[in-house]
Amino acid sequence: METVCIKIGGATLDAPGFFPAFGKSLAAIASSCFPVIVHGGGKDIGRQLDLLKKEYTFVEGMRVTDAETVNTVQMVLSGDVNKRLVNALATAGVSGLGISGVDCGLLTASRMTVKGRDIGFVGEIRKVDTKIIELCRREGIVPVISPISRDDAGNVYNVNADVAASEIAAALSADHLVFVSDVPGVLIGGSVKPHVKTGEIEGLVAAGHVKGGMVPKLRGAAESVGRGVKKVHICGWNGEETLKRELDAATAGGTVVLA
Secondary structure (H helix, E strand, O other), X not given: OEEEEEEEOHHHHOOOOHHHHHHHHHXXXXXXXXXXXXXXXXXXXXXXXXXXXXXXXXXXXXXOEOHHHHXXXXXXXXXXXXXXXXXXHHHOOOOEEEEEOOHHHOEEEEEEEEOOEEEEEEEEEEEEOOHHHHHHHHHOOEEEEEOOEEOOOOXXXXXXXXXXXXXXXXHHOOOEEEEEEOOOOOEEOOEEOOEEEHHHHHHHHHOOOOOOOHHHHHHHHHHHHHOOOOEEEEEEOOOOOHHHHHOOOOOOOOEEEEO
């Protein structure tokens, strides 16, 4: 049975009617593969910090995270967003287990810096221990993973969900890693490029065809493929048929990154 790691971003979580539709989308593939869900929730974090009147800034796309903020991030991701996803699966008849990188040592992280600058409790992953995921596989349970992680001293870190999904997929040698985001795929001249080979990526960047947030996403996809993930998909959210459609080469509407 194929292993499919699915990353859901914060913008997608905000789409109207997303949660019930996602439950149905996951239910449509759960009998034919082993899904592993990794989620973000940046917009939810931002709203909660605004309610608390807590100011925050970004450096190179990373939220500067002090001790107070990381507690809020953990509450939102591991408490609120995670359980809404698990509830959506349950409503669709799928058994899910909500966990974070902290549980059973799934994700061990260390404090990261950006261009030599300390940005607080933001982590980079040092080790992935997949035993809790393998337990879920044996029991027919879908793991739903918040990327909150810890170090060996017990410090808790906010970890980028794209990075967490890539690291988990590589550790599992996943057959598919699916990034569901707010873009339909890699756009070249206004149209989605259905396939990108890892050797093409830097040329597309140099030519200016790929810009902004798609650059690190494609480079991360290439790294994942280089570490054993067979295919990386980048697609938009288009309702409950999304996952089944994107995993079928005949109907996929997004971009597939291949070796």
